Amino acid sequence: xxxxxxxxxxxxxxxxxxxxxxxxxxxxxxxxxxxxxxxxxxxxxxxxxxxxxxxxxxxxxxxxxxxxxxxxxxxxxxxxxxxxxxxxxxxxxxxxxxxxxxxxxxxxxxxxxxxxxxxxxxxxxxxxxxxxxxxxxxxxxxxxxxxxxxxxxxxxxxxxxxxxxxxxxxxxxxxxxxxxxxxxxxxxxxxxxxxxxxxxxxxxxxxxxxxxxxxxxxxxxxxxxxxxxxxxxxxxxxxxxxxxxxxxxxxxxxxxxxxxxxxxxxxxxxxxxxxxxxxxxxxxxxxxxxxxxxxxxxxxxxxxxxxxxxxxxxxxxxxxxxxxxxxxxxxxxxxxxxxxxxxxxxxxxxxxxxxxxxxxxxxxxxxxxxxxxxxxxxxxxxxxxxxxxxxxxxxxxxxxxxxxxxxxxxxxxxxxxxxxxxxxxxxxxxxxxxxxxxxxxxxxxxxxxxxxxxxxxxxxxxxxxxxxxxxxxxxxxxxxxxxxxxxxxxxxxxxxxxxxxxxxxxxxxxxxxxxxxxxxxxxxxxxxxxxxxxxxxxxxxxxxxxxxxxxxxxxxxxxxxxxxxxxxxxxxxxxxxxxxxxxxxxxxxxxxxxxxxxxxxxxxxxxxxxxxxxxxxxxxxxxxxxxxxxxxxxxxxxxxxxxxxxxxxxxxxxxxxxxxxxxxxxxxxxxxxxxxxxxxxxxxxxxxxxxxxxxxxxxxxxxxxxxxxxxxxxxxxxxxxxxxxxxxxxxxxxxxxxxxxxxxxxxxxxxxxxxxxxxxxxxxxxxxxxxxxxxxxxxxxxxxxxxxxxxxxxxxxxxxxxxxxxxxxxxxxxxxxxxxxxxxxx
Numbered sequence: 001x002x003x004x005x006x007x008x009x010x011x012x013x014x015x016x017x018x019x020x021x022x023x024x025x026x027x028x029x030x031x032x033x034x035x036x037x038x039x040x041x042x043x044x045x046x047x048x049x050x051x052x053x054x055x056x057x058x059x060x061x062x063x064x065x066x067x068x069x070x071x072x073x074x075x076x077x078x079x080x081x082x083x084x085x086x087x088x089x090x091x092x093x094x095x096x097x098x099x100x101x102x103x104x105x106x107x108x109x110x111x112x113x114x115x116x117x118x119x120x121x122x123x124x125x126x127x128x129x130x131x132x133x134x135x136x137x138x139x140x141x142x143x144x145x146x147x148x149x150x151x152x153x154x155x156x157x158x159x160x161x162x163x164x165x166x167x168x169x170x171x172x173x174x175x176x177x178x179x180x181x182x183x184x185x186x187x188x189x190x191x192x193x194x195x196x197x198x199x200x201x202x203x204x205x206x207x208x209x210x211x212x213x214x215x216x217x218x219x220x221x222x223x224x225x226x227x228x229x230x231x232x233x234x235x236x237x238x239x240x241x242x243x244x245x246x247x248x249x250x251x252x253x254x255x256x257x258x259x260x261x262x263x264x265x266x267x268x269x270x271x272x273x274x275x276x277x278x279x280x281x282x283x284x285x286x287x288x289x290x291x292x293x294x295x296x297x298x299x300x301x302x303x304x305x306x307x308x309x310x311x312x313x314x315x316x317x318x319x320x321x322x323x324x325x326x327x328x329x330x331x332x333x334x335x336x337x338x339x340x341x342x343x344x345x346x347x348x349x350x351x352x353x354x355x356x357x358x359x360x361x362x363x364x365x366x367x368x369x370x371x372x373x374x375x376x377x378x379x380x381x382x383x384x385x386x387x388x389x390x391x392x393x394x395x396x397x398x399x400x401x402x403x404x405x406x407x408x409x410x411x412x413x414x415x416x417x418x419x420x421x422x423x424x425x426x427x428x429x430x431x432x433x434x435x436x437x438x439x440x441x442x443x444x445x446x447x448x449x450x451x452x453x454x455x456x457x458x459x460x461x462x463x464x465x466x467x468x469x470x471x472x473x474x475x476x477x478x479x480x481x482x483x484x485x486x487x488x489x490x491x492x493x494x495x496x497x498x499x500x501x502x503x504x505x506x507x508x509x510x511x512x513x514x515x516x517x518x519x520x521x522x523x524x525x526x527x528x529x530x531x532x533x534x535x536x537x538x539x540x541x542x543x544x545x546x547x548x549x550x551x552x553x554x555x556x557x558x559x560x561x562x563x564x565x566x567x568x569x570x571x572x573x574x575x576x577x578x579x580x581x582x583x584x585x586x587x588x589x590x591x592x593x594x595x596x597x598x599x600x601x602x603x604x605x606x607x608x609x610x611x612x613x614x615x616x617x618x619x620x621x622x623x624x625x626x627x628x629x630x631x632x633x634x635x636x637x638x639x640x641x642x643x644x645x646x647x648x649x650x651x652x653x654x655x656x657x658x659x660x661x662x663x664x665x666x667x668x669x670x671x672x673x674x675x676x677x678x679x680x681x682x683x684x685x686x687x688x689x690x691x692x693x694x695x696x697x698x699x700x701x702x703x704x705x706x707x708x709x710x711x712x713x714x715x716x717x718x719x720x721x722x723x724x725x726x727x728x729x730x731x732x733x734x735x736x737x738x739x740x741x742x743x744x745x746x747x748x749x750x751x752x753x754x755x756x757x758x759x760x761x762x763x764x765x766x767x768x769x770x771x772x773x774x775x776x777x778x779x780x781x782x783x784x785x786x787x788x789x790x791x792x793x794x795x796x797x798x799x800x801x802x803x804x805x806x807x808x809x810x811x812x813x814x815x816x817x818x819x820x821x822x823x824x825x826x
Contacts, residue, residue, distance in 0.1 A: 018089065018111055019131050021062070027054045028066040028087070028115075028125040030078050035195040036067035036088040038109040039179055040186035047102040048077065054124040055095060055103055063092040066113060066129060069196055080118035080125065086200045089113050089131070109182075112199065134178055134204050145208040146177055152215035153184050159222040181207045190214055242299060266294045272314040279318060282489040286313045309426060312433060312487065315441060321495060322405045322445045326357035331402035338398040339391050340532045345384070345519055349399060352380060381474045383455070383500040383513075386521030387637035387751070389571020392501040393453060395521075399499065400449035408439040413454035418464025421473065423486035433486040436473060436493070447495035455512070456502035467509050474498055474515045503635040523570025523637040523754045526563055527780045533559045537576045545583040552586050554579070554600045561602040565612035568758060570637025570751065582608045623729070626721035628800065630713030631734040631756055631764070632705070633748030638755030640732060643698055643710065643717040650693025658698035661706025667736070668696050671714035674741055674793060675722065682797075684722045694718070709746040711737035712765065712796045725801045732756040733765035733796060741793040745769040750776050757781050763788060765796055 029044075029051055036042055046055055058065045068087030070078050090107040098104060113129040120126065153171055174180045185198050185207075194214060201207045273286045293306040325331075331353050335346045384392040393409065400407035415421075423434035432438070439450065452474075458467045472478050473493065480494040500516060502508060524532065538554055562582075567574040582600060585608040589595045598604070606612075626645040631638065656668050672694065679686045696714065698705055712735040720727050734752050736744040745767045746752075754777075756764050762784075768791045774782065788799050 022064065022089070022129070022131070023062065024128070025119060025126045026064065026066045026089070026113075026129050027058055028068055028083070028127050029054055030070045030083050030125065031067055032070055032073045033192065035069045035192060035199055036090055036107070036109050037182045037186045037195075037199060038088055038111055039182045040109045041093075042067075042090075042107050042109065044105040044107060045102060046105055047100075050077065050124040052101075052103055055092065055105055059092055059095050064110075065090055065092065065107070066127065067107065067109070068115075069192060079121060080115075080127075083125070084196055084200075085115040086132070086196070087113055087115075088199070089129075132202070134202060134207075136176075136178065137204050142177060142205055142208075145205055145212065146180065148212050149180065149184065149208050149215070152212060152219060156188075156215055156219050156222060159219065159226055177204050177208065181211060184211055184215075188214060189218065262294070262298055266290060269293075269310050269314070273310075276314045276316075277319055278313065279490070282313060282318070282487075285489050286310060305426065309486075312437075312441070313489075316437070316487075316491070317440065317444055317446045318491075320445050321447050322403075324356065324360070324447075325402070325404040326353060326360065328354055328357070334402040335398050338394060338401070340535060341524075341528055342391065342395075342521065345395065345521060348382070348517075348519055349395075349402075352382065353403070380476070381498045381500065381516045383502060383516035383518050384521055385502045385505055385518055387503060387523055387570035387635065389569060389573035390521045390523060391571070392521055393451065396449060396451035396499040396501075399497065403449065403497075405497070406443040406445050406448040407451070408443050408448050409451040409453055410435055410439060411453045412466065413457040414459060415466045416459040416461050416464075418466050418469045419485070421466050421469035423484040425485045426488070431486055433484050436482075437484045437487065437491065440491075440493075440496075446492065447497070449497045449499065452498060452500040454502065455500040456504050456507045467512050471511055471515065474500070474512070522750045522776075524572060525754060525757060525778050525781050526560070528778065529563050529572055529575060530556065530559055532572055533563075533575060533579060537572060537579050541576065541580040541583045544580065545587045547583060547587060547590070551590060551597050552583065552600065553598075554582075555602075557602050558600045558605050561605045562609070565614055566605075566609055568614045570754065578609055623726060625724045625726050626717055628713045628717040628720060628727045629729075629732045629761065630710045631732050631752035632707070632710070633751055638748065638751035638753070640755055640759045640761070641698060641705070641710070641713075643696065643713045645694065645696050645717040645721040647688075647692040647694050647721060649691065652690050653693045655693070655695045656697075657695070658701050659704045660698060661704065663708050664698075664706050664710060667708050667711040668714050670737060670739055671711055671718060672696075674715060674737065674739060675718045677739075678741070679722075682719055682723065684719075688722065708736040708744075709734045709748075709752075711735060712743055712790075712793060715793050716796055716800050719797050720801055723801065727800050728763070728802050730760075730762040731765065731800050732759070732761040732763070733800060735765070735767045735790070735796070737793055743767045743790050743792060743796065749773040753777055753781060753785065757785060762786060763799070765790055765799055767791070 029046075031044075034042070046052055054065065066087050067090045068083045068085070071082050071084060072078070075082050088109040089111050090109050092105060092107055094106040096104040112132045112134070114132045115127045115129055117128040118125070119128065150171060171180065171183065174183060181198070181204060185195065188211070194210070198207050198210050201210065269290050270287075273283060273290070278286060289306050289309060293303060293310075296303050296306070328350055331350060332346070335349065339346070384395060386392060396409070397407055419434065421434045421436060423437060424431035433441075436450070440446065440448070452470070455467075455470075458470075460467065472482060476494060479496075480492050481490040482493045483490055505513060505518065533554070534556075538559075539549075542549065542552060559579075562578050563575060566578050569575070582605065586595075586598055586600070589598070600608075628643045630641050630643055632641045633639075654668070654672055656665055660668070675682065675684070676686075676689050679689070696717070698710075712733050715737055716727060716733065734746055734749070736746055738744065749766065749770050750773065753764055753774075763786045765788045768789045771787075771789050774787060788795075790796050790799070
């Protein structure tokens with residue numbers, strides 16, 4: 001960066017009296033790709049004829065010339081407009097003629113000048129100029145800028161090679177800020193425009209600011225360059241050092257007579273491959289890779305890649321199978337121990353085990369051309385579908401325990417990369433097999449029970465579609481030759497029992513759904529939850545919290561209070577959490593010595609768990625006309641929703657709120673159109689629709705909703721509003737409607753009815769064609785609810801609306817309900 005620093009030579013010119021020495025016309029020498037600065041000594045190469053003439057005449061005269069940078073270096077002989085008007089008056093020190101007729105000139109910058117007027121350009125450029133010396137600036141700012149400039153200059157000098165050691169100390173001795181600026185600027189690498197900007201600036205402080213910015217960037221560039229060079233040098237030195245050390249180690253081993261380490265390692269892998277009894281394709285690939293490794297030096301990067309691959313091949317359980325316990329009575333006992341009820345699910349699992357038992361014991365072989373049929377019967381893929389907390393995952397563990405097999409679980413929720421299933425190809429750095437092969441290796445057996453959890457929550461993006469990769473895994477006729485991208489050989493998955501779980505089937509791709517046998521797990525009734533809590537949840541939480549059986553017990557009414565007032569779910573997860581919370585409260589009392597034994601009552605539940613979170617509010621919500629109770633299905637189970645209608649003066653507009661989807665908005669339009677078309681039959685003034693605006697709302701507003709099954713509830717709410725008759729508070733309804741008033745069947749009936757049962761509804765209105773689905777309901781639910789099947793909306797209205805004679809005032813069942821009902825009743 002730094003050029004040779006030369007002290008200002010003594011001359012016959014008085015630099016301080018330069019203004020009086022300057023001639024009236026000063027010759028101007030254009031400079032290409034360089035800016036001459038005051039106090040700098042600059043070597044110039046002059047080859048253009050007019051420039052040579054200028055130098056020669058100036059040398060023979062007073063040796064003063066003007067140096068100005070060219071704006072465009074491509075111009076051969078620039079005119080006044082192609083040259084910057086700010087330049088430097090320079091003194092010619094030495095002129096040397098070269099063999100080619102050019103001149104080598106040494107000049108020294110003296111002072112800045114400004115061109116006042118350009119004169120004739122023949123034989124060379126001349127101009128009237130005036131000197132433009134910067135005035136010195138004092139103050140704290142100048143001191144701070146000077147110190148920053150010195151520090152940065154020294155830092156940059158330290159980062160550059162071939163800089164004299166005295167350069168930094170020389171800069172520190174320069175007292176004049178102006179001189180310091182020009183010394184640093186003349187030795188700093190910068191663009192012509194940047195250097196010209198420094199020359200043109202009239203403020204010494206501003207010049208220092210510009211230099212500080214340029215030095216900071218230069219320091220950053222030099223620091224990164226030095227870091228890169230150091231890292232490259234260090235890596236090269238490390239590689240060379242390792243090479244010499246390995247050569248010495250090899251020489252030492254030869255002197256000691258020890259066997260070559262690589263040969264020993266190769267022989268070790270050869271014996272492992274033989275012991276693993278790999279399939280023919282896998283053994284062939286393993287030996288091929290081993291031969292490559294044998295010819296490769298240990299320090300080669302590919303050597304460790306091959307070692308890792310061989311480790312995977314020899315450690316996989318190619319022939320290790322768990323012995324199945326196909327005792328059907330034993331399996332039934334295990335399933336009953338782990339799960340209450342779920343009889344249909346247990347029966348299907350026992351059927352599955354029975355088929356495997358008979359095929360295995362009798363050695364049944366498929367007829368020619370039908371080889372896949374037996375395999376499909378033995379390898380059926382079960383998919384448990386149901387809301388959270390109903391025992392889907394634990395059923396897989398029970399199957400493994402009943403069979404005496406290893407169990408492995410893999411969550412698919414949020415998976416977006418196909419390589420998670422199939423693995424990465426070995427060409428990638430850090431490649432590994434997919435998670436299925438990894439799980440097989442962990443279990444140590446080729447036939448575990450493999451649970452693929454949350455199969456409905458698989459994603460897809462630019463990295464691939466994992467659900468498509470699962471098609472081969474879950475197809476009993478294909479998975480006997482599953483090919484992981486990393487292994488690149490066939491691995492037999494036909495003996496693996498795959499079990500999948502999902503909350504909903506709507507997001508599962510149709511081809512994947514087609515490969516699985518769907519087994520629905522519906523929600524539990526209050527009676528079932530009570531039995532599950534007594535037989536499973538309470539003992540488990542008692543053990544988890546360090547309590548003995550004789551120290552704590554739950555009265556049936558206490559468990560029922562938890563189920564009704566603190567949980568509202570299809571499964572039992574929240575129920576177990578609340579039981580655990582109560583157990584911890586008791587554990588504190590026993591640990592503190594306050595009690596020795598406690599029978600938990602409903603009053604204790606209120607003390608331990610706080611105020612109730614849920615209560616039956618259908619009576620409160622439907623007390624006024626225009627509100628109807630509907631039944632909905634969600635991935636988390638059935639639920640109860642309320643449809644609210646109101647009207648106000650207007651011009652017949654219809655508004656819907658509550659985050660309704662397209663299908664549900666259409667249901668609102670259909671219901672409204674049917675009511676409008678049948679207004680006279682319903683005893684409603686038809687003019688009312690022209691003079692009123694209507695608003696349909698479905699709480700809760702923050703929850704998105706969609707589907708056609710709320711059609712009957714929409715129509716009932718509107719009729720209730722227009723007839724000013726409240727809907728019966730104990731009635732829930734579901735069904736899709738048409739413009740003709742027909743009621744069409746819907747899905748998810750069992751979960752909807754279970755939600756109605758949890759909410760305390762006594763009557764459920766449902767489509768005629770769903771009557772057969774009532775057989776799936778538990779006996780206690782069918783006995784506690786009256787089911788009304790309908791095929792038209794008129795039947796729904798007749799059943800749901802209260803007549804004036806049957807209207808009863810709402811009765812508060814708790815202090816909370818009383819507080820809510822008081823303004824309604826008054």
